Amino acid sequence: MEMNHSRKTIKENKETSKGTAVVIGGGLVGALCVCILASRGYTVTMYEKRSDLRKSAFTRGRSINLALSHRGRKALKLIGLETKVLEGAIPMKGRLLHCKRGNTAAVLYDPVNKQNIYSVGRNYLNQVLLDAAEKYEGTTLLFSHKLQSVNLMENTITLWNEKTNENITVTADLIIGADGAFSCMRNYMQKQLLFSYSQKYIEHGYLELSIPRERGDKMEKNHLHIWPRGTFMMIALPNQDGSWTVTLFMPFEKFHSLTTQAELLTFFSDIFPDSLDLIGKKELVETYFSNEPSPLLSVKCSQFHMGDKFLIIGDAAHAMVPFYGQGMNAGFEDCAYLNKILDQTKDNIKDAIEIFTKTRKDDVHVICDLALYNYTEMCDLVTTRTFKIRKCIDNILLKLMPDTWMPLYHSVSFSHMRYRDCIENRHWQDWILKNVKFACFILLFMILIAIIWEYLSDAIFEQNISYESTVIKQCSLRNQ
Amino acid sequence: MEMNHSRKTIKENKETSKGTAVVIGGGLVGALCVCILASRGYTVTMYEKRSDLRKSAFTRGRSINLALSHRGRKALKLIGLETKVLEGAIPMKGRLLHCKRGNTAAVLYDPVNKQNIYSVGRNYLNQVLLDAAEKYEGTTLLFSHKLQSVNLMENTITLWNEKTNENITVTADLIIGADGAFSCMRNYMQKQLLFSYSQKYIEHGYLELSIPRERGDKMEKNHLHIWPRGTFMMIALPNQDGSWTVTLFMPFEKFHSLTTQAELLTFFSDIFPDSLDLIGKKELVETYFSNEPSPLLSVKCSQFHMGDKFLIIGDAAHAMVPFYGQGMNAGFEDCAYLNKILDQTKDNIKDAIEIFTKTRKDDVHVICDLALYNYTEMCDLVTTRTFKIRKCIDNILLKLMPDTWMPLYHSVSFSHMRYRDCIENRHWQDWILKNVKFACFILLFMILIAIIWEYLSDAIFEQNISYESTVIKQCSLRNQ
Numbered sequence: 001m002e003m004n005h006s007r008k009t010i011k012e013n014k015e016t017s018k019g020t021a022v023v024i025g026g027g028l029v030g031a032l033c034v035c036i037l038a039s040r041g042y043t044v045t046m047y048e049k050r051s052d053l054r055k056s057a058f059t060r061g062r063s064i065n066l067a068l069s070h071r072g073r074k075a076l077k078l079i080g081l082e083t084k085v086l087e088g089a090i091p092m093k094g095r096l097l098h099c100k101r102g103n104t105a106a107v108l109y110d111p112v113n114k115q116n117i118y119s120v121g122r123n124y125l126n127q128v129l130l131d132a133a134e135k136y137e138g139t140t141l142l143f144s145h146k147l148q149s150v151n152l153m154e155n156t157i158t159l160w161n162e163k164t165n166e167n168i169t170v171t172a173d174l175i176i177g178a179d180g181a182f183s184c185m186r187n188y189m190q191k192q193l194l195f196s197y198s199q200k201y202i203e204h205g206y207l208e209l210s211i212p213r214e215r216g217d218k219m220e221k222n223h224l225h226i227w228p229r230g231t232f233m234m235i236a237l238p239n240q241d242g243s244w245t246v247t248l249f250m251p252f253e254k255f256h257s258l259t260t261q262a263e264l265l266t267f268f269s270d271i272f273p274d275s276l277d278l279i280g281k282k283e284l285v286e287t288y289f290s291n292e293p294s295p296l297l298s299v300k301c302s303q304f305h306m307g308d309k310f311l312i313i314g315d316a317a318h319a320m321v322p323f324y325g326q327g328m329n330a331g332f333e334d335c336a337y338l339n340k341i342l343d344q345t346k347d348n349i350k351d352a353i354e355i356f357t358k359t360r361k362d363d364v365h366v367i368c369d370l371a372l373y374n375y376t377e378m379c380d381l382v383t384t385r386t387f388k389i390r391k392c393i394d395n396i397l398l399k400l401m402p403d404t405w406m407p408l409y410h411s412v413s414f415s416h417m418r419y420r421d422c423i424e425n426r427h428w429q430d431w432i433l434k435n436v437k438f439a440c441f442i443l444l445f446m447i448l449i450a451i452i453w454e455y456l457s458d459a460i461f462e463q464n465i466s467y468e469s470t471v472i473k474q475c476s477l478r479n480q
Numbered sequence: 481m482e483m484n485h486s487r488k489t490i491k492e493n494k495e496t497s498k499g500t501a502v503v504i505g506g507g508l509v510g511a512l513c514v515c516i517l518a519s520r521g522y523t524v525t526m527y528e529k530r531s532d533l534r535k536s537a538f539t540r541g542r543s544i545n546l547a548l549s550h551r552g553r554k555a556l557k558l559i560g561l562e563t564k565v566l567e568g569a570i571p572m573k574g575r576l577l578h579c580k581r582g583n584t585a586a587v588l589y590d591p592v593n594k595q596n597i598y599s600v601g602r603n604y605l606n607q608v609l610l611d612a613a614e615k616y617e618g619t620t621l622l623f624s625h626k627l628q629s630v631n632l633m634e635n636t637i638t639l640w641n642e643k644t645n646e647n648i649t650v651t652a653d654l655i656i657g658a659d660g661a662f663s664c665m666r667n668y669m670q671k672q673l674l675f676s677y678s679q680k681y682i683e684h685g686y687l688e689l690s691i692p693r694e695r696g697d698k699m700e701k702n703h704l705h706i707w708p709r710g711t712f713m714m715i716a717l718p719n720q721d722g723s724w725t726v727t728l729f730m731p732f733e734k735f736h737s738l739t740t741q742a743e744l745l746t747f748f749s750d751i752f753p754d755s756l757d758l759i760g761k762k763e764l765v766e767t768y769f770s771n772e773p774s775p776l777l778s779v780k781c782s783q784f785h786m787g788d789k790f791l792i793i794g795d796a797a798h799a800m801v802p803f804y805g806q807g808m809n810a811g812f813e814d815c816a817y818l819n820k821i822l823d824q825t826k827d828n829i830k831d832a833i834e835i836f837t838k839t840r841k842d843d844v845h846v847i848c849d850l851a852l853y854n855y856t857e858m859c860d861l862v863t864t865r866t867f868k869i870r871k872c873i874d875n876i877l878l879k880l881m882p883d884t885w886m887p888l889y890h891s892v893s894f895s896h897m898r899y900r901d902c903i904e905n906r907h908w909q910d911w912i913l914k915n916v917k918f919a920c921f922i923l924l925f926m927i928l929i930a931i932i933w934e935y936l937s938d939a940i941f942e943q944n945i946s947y948e949s950t951v952i953k954q955c956s957l958r959n960q
Contacts, residue, residue, distance in 0.1 A: 190679070191662075193775050194732075198678035199670070201782070252674075295673050302681070 509794030
């Protein structure tokens with residue numbers, strides 16, 4: 001196959017632009033990043049390897065846990081899109097737990113201030129962001145362009161234009177990789193010396209099922225539904241059209257052990273009985289056996305920048321499992337944070353990307369770990385008494401001291417506190433509660449000791465009296 | 481640049497061969513692997529990207545901590561090379577610690593059975609192994625062949641012959657990647673779903689220095705010399721020609737902070753005063769400022785095999801920092817272990833490589849972690865009183881119960897116990913010692929209580945007597 005190769009430099013409008021930027025990836029984080037950089041006055045070109053999703057027929061895509069919360073909303077607000085996005089989103093005020101017998105229990109996310117997280121369609125949100133991106137002056141959105149290689153020495157990247165079968169080499173003042181969990185730009189960074197990196201697949205996979213709109217109204221609205229089953233679970237998030245996206249998370253082994261229709265249906269009627277009629281037996285069997293379960297990946301990097309121009313953000317920098325609903329929110333926060341650092345450094349890109357690595361690393365490592373931990377919470381802990389008691393104590397203290405006592409989920413989903421501080425805050429709260437418990441125990445112990453002491457001293461006193469009277473009697477006898 | 485491309489299949493001598501094997505990498509582990517497979521009756525082809533080191537002039541290479549111990553020796557013994565290798569090695573019976581004031585203290589590795597580890601030159605050992613490998617019937621050693629790509633679907637690999645500028649595609653029944661810490665084959669494995677992986681650079685680097693043979697005799701022979709300095713250290717290993725290879729391990733920051741000759745010499749005369757005359761001021765300055773410190777990498781993978789034919793071993797599968805002297809030994813043990821599994825599975829390669837992953841993973845993860853931990857021990861703990869007391873207790877118990885009480889270093893370096901069991905053994909020993917300590921404490925406490933009780937009961941008895949006599953006196957007075 002013959003291939004042309006051309007070399008291009010993005011032309012900057014010297015009069016108005018602050019500089020040129022390239023964003024690799026036109027997914028959620030990439031498109032938002034284009035908007036934010038363009039709003040700062042950069043001339044931005046975006047390269048996305050797939051075709052324009054606004055022009056293609058709807059394809060079944062990843063949609064698990066697209067839950068928009070405060071961090072994502074703050075970033076959208078920066079470019080004036082918060083309201084528009086929320087219009088197309090469905091508020092979820094809490095978790096609705098489905099037990100095996102079919103009865104349900106609601107656990108509100110924020111019973112004190114009644115705040116919600118929002119279920120939002122990936123495609124809808126991506127469309128809104130791409131539409132906004134191309135309205136900025138100086139932005140160019142190019143689709144079907146796949147990143148081929150990164151040349152660190154020359155500060156260039158090479159992309160393959162699928163349509164023209166042409167390779168182009170481009171450069172810019174700032175080159176951002178927002179090319180997802182399997183990032184090509186990160187692959188290049190990874191070969192650098194001193195770049196520590198880990199990719200961790202958990203032993204569980206996920207499979208998407210669906211409750212169609214005609215049966216969707218039987219589900220209680222405005223909740224994230226969970227069927228917690230100890231070591232695995234199923235969840236359902238509402239869609240705008242009344243249907244629900246259901247996701248089954250289970251060990252791969254378990255997925256592969258259900259090999260016949262009968263086994264699958266028995267499993268569902270035993271484990272998720274109330275979901276069977278909602279999903280539909282026929283649809284369940286069809287979807288289950290025509291799709292492979294997908295893996296769940298967590299990625300951590302020791303740095304996000306490379307050289308003077310390259311930066312990775314979003315899933316490329318910190319893919320996480322979806323159990324805290326923070327993947328997209330953390331990616332959006334990356335964009336807002338980059339904007340803030342560019343403000344602080346007065347658009348000195350070299351300094352900005354170095355600061356980004358230095359100050360953002362701990363935060364995203366914490367949220368990756370929290371996301372892994374939250375699987376245990378969602379599968380199992382939500383149903384335990386300890387969890388419920390702690391949630392209750394947290395809510396009371398949040399009500400009494402809203403500025404002092406912010407529970408972990410609250411600080412992650414309903415605040416802009418640094419992720420690192422969220423977990424430190426939780427450790428501090430654990431320490432307090434542990435010590436209060438210990439103090440109560442000591443107090444009880446002391447009361448017990450005091451009671452015993454009281455009893456014993458009475459006994460000794462009585463014994464002394466009786467001893468004294470015996471001696472007196474003996475003396476009297478001796479003297480008689 | 482034009483490139484030819486040919487497709488070759490390794491020809492197997494059907495009459496005598498058990499099957500065909502390809503080994504990528506002709507370093508220590510690769511060459512040993514060729515010998516072991518050839519000795520089993522495989523027709524083996526080895527591809528090494530560099531030229532044949534036996535034909536090139538000596539090049540300064542990596543040499544840190546090439547300490548041969550029991551595991552490596554056992555693997556060499558399999559192919560009858562143990563004696564030959566030990567002939568060219570220098571026994572080291574213990575660590576010789578150099579304190580800041582210049583005085584030294586010896587800590588034997590095995591004061592009970594007087595076992596040694598052996599300092600061996602990388603090039604010497606590699607030559608011995610390559611010489612042995614090419615003597616087997618059916619082995620072909622090809623140099624200047626660089627792995628280009630791996631085709632999992634077709635079970636082939638493509639290599640580039642640097643000399644002919646030809647690409648060749650080969651296949652075999654078993655394809656082994658022994659291509660080192662930056663393994664190209666592992667890069668392909670890493671892109672597989674469910675392949676978890678981590679690469680971790682520590683914040684310290686190393687720089688090789690040297691004590692020439694003319695001054696080498698001033699160093700006490702048959703020891704691994706260490707200058708432990710809390711958060712960093714320098715070590716020296718003896719070479720066959722009387723010279724010493726010195727390695728300075730330090731944070732990169734510290735390396736970069738010494739920018740002038742004066743700073744470097746002041747640092748050495750303050751921190752490693754007795755080494756300055758041995759290394760030589762001129763040589764130190766020259767080597768220090770003409771070389772960059774090298775990084776130290778630790779690599780962990782969740783699996784070592786891919787498909788039905790591919791396996792990675794040695795540093796490609798588990799690169800580790802050099803502080804336990806187990807990098808080469810663990811790689812050699814991989815070869816011996818593969819040999820054992822091939823025996824067990826009667827050369828069923830698919831089963832063998834699956835078993836290899838399943839049963840070897842925990843062991844190599846443990847030794848990677850131990851190697852990281854041992855840096856702290858070598859830099860700091862060796863000089864502490866707790867370490868010395870523990871070492872002393874361990875040695876006494878080893879002497880008394882050689883089959884029951886095997887100290888950690890002993891089990892790693894002087895036994896063939898699985899690495900995983902070595903660490904479990906240590907945890908069990910820690911538990912015992914902690915409980916003995918606790919029992920001693922309780923015993924002491926009880927003795928103390930008994931003494932106090934004895935004292936108090938005497939006092940109460942005397943008090944009662946005096947009380948009794950007082951009462952008697954009072955009675956007498958009242959009755960008078």
